[in-house]
Amino acid sequence: MDETALTKELIELLKPIVLELNYQFYYLEFTHEDDEDYLRIYIDNEKGIGLDDCALVSKKISETLDKVDPIDVGYYLEVSSPGVYRQLFTEEHLTKSIDAKVSLELNELYNGKKKYTGKLLSFTLENIHIDYKNKEVSIPRNVIDRIILEGNV
Structure with missing residues (x-):
């Protein structure tokens, strides 16, 4: 089975558990x-995530993973909050963060820089558009390693 x-299988299996416990399912990565x-x-x-929340979700997810056993290698399970300075993974995350301050960490130099911080203006499948020093900059998504929410501008 490819990654x-x-x-997808893990999301289908585990997302309902998170939702049943009254938490938002922010993201899953293997x-x-x-x-x-x-x-x-x-x-x-909405109230934030504490250690007890992570422990509760981890316990319920572990119980399900032990029964279903969808992963054929040894692994560590980590349940956590995405944090205040959270990584934006999905189109939904980006949409919710329009007009917010973000940092784009690049995997190569783009116009001589590897990091841009500014207000998220818009995005397409190919580019992320930010207000960088009062100028709109369009950065190709294929050079972006991570997009981090920095807070509101």
Whole structure:
């Protein structure tokens, strides 16, 4: 099973558990770092997320994963809040962050820079448009490594 299919299967399996516990399902990633595999689930709610919230969701998710066992390698389960300075992963995250201050971390130089911070103006499938120093800058998505919400402008 490829990673995309596994990720979709995990979302279908685990998102209802998070929602049933009255949390928002922010994002899920299954990633390989430093010779280890990690299943990371980001949860949120209006009141914020504390350690007890993460422990509760982790326990319920672990119970389901132990029964269904969809992952055929050893991994670490991490449940956490996306944080105040959260990474924007999806189109929905971007849409909700229009007019907010964001930082774009690039995987290569673009116009001589590897990081841009400014107000998110809009986005397309190909580009992210920000107000950078009172000038609209369009940055190709294929050079963007991460988009981080910095707060409101």
